[in-house]
Amino acid sequence: MAKLNENYLNIKQSYLFSEIAKRVNDFCAENPDKKVIRLGIGDVTLPLGSLVIDALHSAVDEMGKAETFKGYGPEQGYDFLRNGIKDYYSRNGVELEADEIFVSDGAKSDTGNFTDMFSVDNTVLVPDPVYPVYVDTNTMNGRKIIYMDGTAENGFLPMPDDSVKADVIYLCSPNNPTGAVYNKEQLKAWVDYANKNDAVILFDSAYECFVSEPGLPRSIFQIEGAKTCAVEFCSLSKTAGFTGTRCGYTVVPKAIVKKTSDGRTLSLNQMWNRRQTTKFNGVPYIIQRGAAKVFTEEGMLEAKGMIDTYRKNAKLISDTMDELGVKYTGGINSPYIWFECPFNMYSWDFFDKMLKEIQVVGTPGAGFGKNGDNYFRLTSFNNYENTKEAMERFKTLFK
Numbered sequence: 001m002a003k004l005n006e007n008y009l010n011i012k013q014s015y016l017f018s019e020i021a022k023r024v025n026d027f028c029a030e031n032p033d034k035k036v037i038r039l040g041i042g043d044v045t046l047p048l049g050s051l052v053i054d055a056l057h058s059a060v061d062e063m064g065k066a067e068t069f070k071g072y073g074p075e076q077g078y079d080f081l082r083n084g085i086k087d088y089y090s091r092n093g094v095e096l097e098a099d100e101i102f103v104s105d106g107a108k109s110d111t112g113n114f115t116d117m118f119s120v121d122n123t124v125l126v127p128d129p130v131y132p133v134y135v136d137t138n139t140m141n142g143r144k145i146i147y148m149d150g151t152a153e154n155g156f157l158p159m160p161d162d163s164v165k166a167d168v169i170y171l172c173s174p175n176n177p178t179g180a181v182y183n184k185e186q187l188k189a190w191v192d193y194a195n196k197n198d199a200v201i202l203f204d205s206a207y208e209c210f211v212s213e214p215g216l217p218r219s220i221f222q223i224e225g226a227k228t229c230a231v232e233f234c235s236l237s238k239t240a241g242f243t244g245t246r247c248g249y250t251v252v253p254k255a256i257v258k259k260t261s262d263g264r265t266l267s268l269n270q271m272w273n274r275r276q277t278t279k280f281n282g283v284p285y286i287i288q289r290g291a292a293k294v295f296t297e298e299g300m301l302e303a304k305g306m307i308d309t310y311r312k313n314a315k316l317i318s319d320t321m322d323e324l325g326v327k328y329t330g331g332i333n334s335p336y337i338w339f340e341c342p343f344n345m346y347s348w349d350f351f352d353k354m355l356k357e358i359q360v361v362g363t364p365g366a367g368f369g370k371n372g373d374n375y376f377r378l379t380s381f382n383n384y385e386n387t388k389e390a391m392e393r394f395k396t397l398f399k
């Protein structure tokens with residue numbers, strides 16, 4: 001008899017977005033005349049930039065000519081893209097080697113697939129609230145997960161605790177769902193903890209391009225010592241609107257080398273290379289040409305224009321919270337605004353109140369972990385007019 005992976009029985013069913021959809025659909029069916037504004041979207045809404053589109057078009061044409069047609073490409077990504085990413089890091093003060101960069105179809109698959117690199121008997125440390133992928137993928141492998149609390153007291157930025165022994169640590173900054181960002185001193189404390197405990201940090205920087213305050217790190221490799229303990233996952237999804245186009249990259253420094261139980265050594269970079277060449281056949285050439293455009297200076301300007309649009313919406317939301325005296329994190333260096341539910345409400349009750357009274361949809365914090373029970377997430381991925389109207393309506397809750 002084929003025995004199935006029973007760890008799947010331990011994964012909590014994620015009812016979050018289906019439950020939200022159900023409540024919204026029920027409301028719309030009963031109130032067809034009411035206009036619902038969705039600020040729960042975790043997906044970009046602006047189309048791809050015209051420079052990216054041009055690059056995609058020319059790559060399509062190349063595929064149609066015998067002289068320029070491409071079949072299988074390198075599993076790790078074409079050199080033109082790996083070098084483009086390398087130069088992008090270099091402009092931000094981080095020197096990498098091109099073969100430390102692995103191009104992929106996105107950060108979600110890479111963060112999940114990276115669990116292949118670790119033995120099941122590691123202890124995994126995950127923040128709460130959290131992006132559910134880290135928890136679910138480790139649960140699928142049967143790994144022990146411990147949590148660190150993100151709370152109003154620590155600004156939703158849990159810090160290392162020397163009494164806690166963790167082997168693999170997930171950090172996401174700017175954070176989804178809280179929008180909180182670690183500063184350099186805080187990240188240095190994590191890097192020091194990891195180096196001291198021989199741990200590995202899996203750093204999700206999918207929102208790095210939203211960092212606007214000077215001095216805040218956009219990459220963990222801006223922190224001294226990170227190259228011996230950290231792997232960085234990044235994506236063009238939020239940077240350049242690639243959620244449907246699919247392209248990301250993971251940086252695995254060659255300096256992460258661990259001893260095996262029998263005294264030999266394993267290089268994480270070589271292992272990931274082996275894993276990818278075995279289980280992955282690379283990102284489509286066409287997509288990589290579009291992605292490479294993003295890393296040029298003009299491409300970055302185009303992407304920045306899109307980010308600025310979302311940023312304006314985020315400012316509208318955070319200004320409204322300031323005006324109403326609602327406590328929040330995020331908004332400045334993140335597309336997310338994470339706030340304490342007003343009127344001491346539980347997040348699902350506040351969700352229902354918003355839907356029924358003002359027809360604005362957000363995401364209840366309870367969906368991201370126990371520390372989210374009394375919190376709520378709004379996103380800036382709608383257009384300016386809708387965001388403005390939603391905030392006018394939001395204010396009426398306080399009248």
Ligand SMILES: *Cc1c(COP(=O)(O)O)cnc(C)c1O
Pocket residue numbers: 105106107108109131172176204206234235236237238243247248
């Ligand atoms: C959106 C997002 C990503 C990006 O995932 P892709 O698979 O590259 O689209 C990664 N991490 C977090 C926390 C996200 O919110």
